[in-house]
Amino acid sequence: xxxxxxxxxxLVTRGFRFVHPTDDDGEIAAxxxxxxxxxxxxxxxxxxxxxxxxxxxxxxETDVLAPRKVLWQTSGYVSTVLGAMLAxxxxxxxxxxxxxxxxCWVPVRPGAAKWLTAVG
Numbered sequence: 001x002x003x004x005x006x007x008x009x010x011l012v013t014r015g016f017r018f019v020h021p022t023d024d025d026g027e028i029a030a031x032x033x034x035x036x037x038x039x040x041x042x043x044x045x046x047x048x049x050x051x052x053x054x055x056x057x058x059x060x061e062t063d064v065l066a067p068r069k070v071l072w073q074t075s076g077y078v079s080t081v082l083g084a085m086l087a088x089x090x091x092x093x094x095x096x097x098x099x100x101x102x103x104c105w106v107p108v109r110p111g112a113a114k115w116l117t118a119v120g
Contacts (some may be wrong), residue, residue, distance in 0.1 A: 004049075007082035009034075011044065014090070034064060037090065040071065044085055052081040056088060 012018075016033040028087045036059060043064050045053045055073035057064065074084045095115040 001079065001081070003111050004082065007079065007086060008033075011082065014086075016042070016044070032065070042085065042088070042101055044082065046078065049078045050076075052076065052078045054081045054085040 002011060011033055014035060015037060016034045016035045018031060020031055029047075031046040033042075033046075034093055035042045038058050039059050041064055043054065044054050047053075053073070053075045055067070056071045057067040058069055058071065061067040061069065063079045072088065074081055103116070
């Protein structure tokens with residue numbers, strides 16, 4: 001079985017960028033990995049080892065943490081969820097005019113967001 005650390009490294013190798021959103025008190029609320037590619041956005045949110053969520057959505061979603069449309073999603077234990085995300089095909093494409101955007105905004109703390117540039 002591959003370690004969580006190795007799975008996270010594989011996600012980084014595939015182009016995931018990680019941010020650490022904070023709550024109103026400045027405490028880290030989660031670790032969020034985002035990758036924009038081929039007309040989709042992939043998001044992995046880690047709250048703790050038993051509370052991990054992953055999803056793939058069309059690239060034109062405006063709120064990547066609470067999207068209106070999800071193409072795929074799973075939740076559960078960290079190694080299971082990260083493994084499922086790593087198993088998704090990279091060539092999935094959702095044709096749309098918005099697919100030409102070059103990234104997405106991810107909230108990092110109340111009232112602030114960070115732009116994550118598309119990978120390819």
